[in-house]
Each structure stands twice: as C-alpha cells, then as structure tokens.
Amino acid sequence: MTQSKTDPRVQRTRKLIMDAFIELSEKKEFKDITIKDITTEAMINRATFYYHFEDIYDLLEKVLSEVLLVNLNYDFYQNDELNEEAFVSIFHAVTNFQKSLSVRCHRGYEDTIARIIREQLEIIFYKMLLKQHKAEQDEALKITAVVLSWGIYGASVQWKRSGQETSPEQFIKLAIPYIRTGIDRA
Amino acid sequence: MTQSKTDPRVQRTRKLIMDAFIELSEKKEFKDITIKDITTEAMINRATFYYHFEDIYDLLEKVLSEVLLVNLNYDFYQNDELNEEAFVSIFHAVTNFQKSLSVRCHRGYEDTIARIIREQLEIIFYKMLLKQHKAEQDEALKITAVVLSWGIYGASVQWKRSGQETSPEQFIKLAIPYIRTGIDRA
DNA sequence: TTGAATGTGTTGGATACACGACAAATCCGC
DNA sequence: GCGGATTTGTCGTGTATCCAACACATTCAA
Structure with missing residues (x-):
C-alpha cells in the first residue's frame, strides 16, 4: 500500500545473501555456517551483510519467514x-514447510522456528479476519489470530508426533467439528 | 598479472547486463532489442548501463568477444x-562459435562479428607466439599474428560456404601442408 | 504533417556497497 | 591453562549504482 518501493540494489543484495544462506544450509548445519561463508558465496562484502542484517540469527529469522510465506502462498491468502x-x-x-526444514539441518533452533511460524500465521490470520470484519472489534480479532496461530502450530507438532501416516488435510479435518462444538455457545 | 582486481559490483553488473542481452537475443533479433529491454531484464538502472557500455553496439562487441573467448578456452591457450x-x-x-551465432539471429552484423573474431584471434596468436619466441622480434610476431588470424577467419568462411560436410578438423588439416610449402624457403 | 508515445544519451545529487583497518570475541592445538 | 588463528562487529572513506529530470531522436497512428 503506502510502501515506497525499495531500492533495487537492496532487493538484489538481500536475495543474494538469502540464496547463499539457503545454498549453504543444504551442505552444513546452521551452527557451522559463518558470516564469512555467506558473504563469500553471495559475492558481497562482509560489511554489506551487517548493513542488512543484525547478525546470523537475524538472517535465519528473515529467511525462514520468507520461505514460510512462499509456502503459504501469501498473495493468495491476502485476498x-x-x-x-x-x-x-x-x-x-x-x-x-516443516518437512522441508528437517532436510536442511537446523537442529537446536526448533524454538526459533516455532516462534517464526506462529508470528507469521498470526499476521496472516489477522489480515484475513480484518478483511471480513472491518476492524469493528480490533482487539477481538487480534486475540482470535493469536489463538488460531498457536492452535495451528500445535496441531502441526502433533501431526509430526503422530508419525504422519494420515494426510495433513485429513488430520486437521478430524478436529475441526470438535473445535467448533468446543466453542459453540451453550 | 598486473591487473588490480576489479570491483565485485562491476563484475556483477556486467554479468547481469550481458546475460540479459544473451537471453533477449534468443527471443528477438538484434535490431529489435532496446537498451530499456536489457536494463529491465537485468534489473539495473538505465544510467548504469551507460556507465559500463557506450551503446548497444559496444555491448554487442563485448558480449561476442567474451563468448568467443569461452569457446576458445582462453585459459588453455594462454599457457x-x-x-x-x-x-x-x-x-x-x-x-x-559461428554456428552458435547463426542460431541467435544477428543478421546485418556479419562484418562486426568478423572483425571481433579476427581481433581476438590476433591477440591470442600473438600471446602464444610471444611465449615461444621471447619477444626477440616483436614486430615480426605481430605481423604473424595478423596473418594467422585473417587466415583462420577466411578458412572458416570457406568452410561455411563448402556446406560443412567435412569436419572442421579435417577441413583445415587438408590445407596445412600446402600452407607450409607455400611459405617454405626455396 | 502533426503530435503523442517511446527510446536514447547525459547530468547532479542521494544512497548502497566495497575496502581496509581495527578491537574484541571465539576457537583450537599444545 | 596459554598463544596463534579465525571470526565478529564497527567505522571512515571512496566508488558504483540509483533516480529524477532533461533535451533530442525515432516511430507511428490520426
């Protein structure tokens, strides 16, 4: 909307850095990846890295957010x-998204990943709710988004625990009617 | 050797522009390619194009030189x-190189292409000669390089005219003994 | 022929990026 | 533990790139 389009140089550089990180993630574990590795792979100066990201954890966070958004088909849900x-x-x-992550070893960062997933889901749910309910009860919508994002994330953990023999769709559909009755007015 | 390594930004940008040009060459004829097309495809500003190239003909020349050098396996011949x-x-x-060119339509620029091929060949022949003869007779080596470059180019034109039924290797080998006797001392 | 649309080439000022240097932190063999 | 090597973050300065604006050339339909 009001976002003045960002300088093409920063778009290019951010993409170079993120792609380099993803590339390296497929060869090494996160803990073995240095910023020097990334900047070398991305063919940019090390100082430039710090111009765009606070540190490697900041990068991890932004890469994961972006990859998740792509998985979520962001543009679609937005409308x-x-x-x-x-x-x-x-x-x-x-x-x-979680399946694709387990391939690239990010062991020890499950909490970070969980937080990112929840944060992104919350944003998306909130936007979708806003579109339907015209901000008449902003606080209520925010709380709803929080509840749904935590709920979805919890379900995904449970699905992984279950051994993934049923499809994700079937898995979540099992619960939906009970969630409904669980919150129906008496 | 003495070449101070060029700024990575210019390496990146030159590559972006050249790749964009090659990409476009596979869809349109040269005469239909605008600088705006190139800069859009390369995701760089139009002013940046003029920072690196005089105009689109300058770009054509440099792209062709580079592609030819790759074909010539430059590093190999240099040593x-x-x-x-x-x-x-x-x-x-x-x-x-000429076969790959006829695919990407560069009709109307045969003379330019011919000149580029000859210039690059001349440089390579001269360097190889220098390596063997220690610059004892610089002028003689330069002239030799000119003769060989024109000769090779002429042979390639003749080969195209001949219908290309014989392999390039056989084609040129037919002539080599006669070239030798043609310049043998009496 | 005219005029609107598009492409060319150039300029000045703002900004992103490269580079080298630096101190501090971390790693790692001994 | 110690000491050298590597990595991390930061800074100042120079340069490549962006951007908006400009005059001019070319195209092309009315």
Missing part, C-alpha cells in the same frame, strides 16, 4: 477470506 | 604453445 478450506490449506502449508 | 594441434583446435572453436 481471500478465512473459511474452513483456507484453514485446512494453511495447515497443509505449515506441515510442508 | 600452451602454438603448434599444429593448437592451430586445428582454434579453427574448430571458431567454427563452433
């Missing part, structure tokens, strides 16, 4: 309304 | 000596 179909589809995207 | 094997191999590289 759509929140219903059961969207809810199921988002759950599917989250499980996909 | 090797000039003998019959190298001579044949260079001829092969030139015919290869």
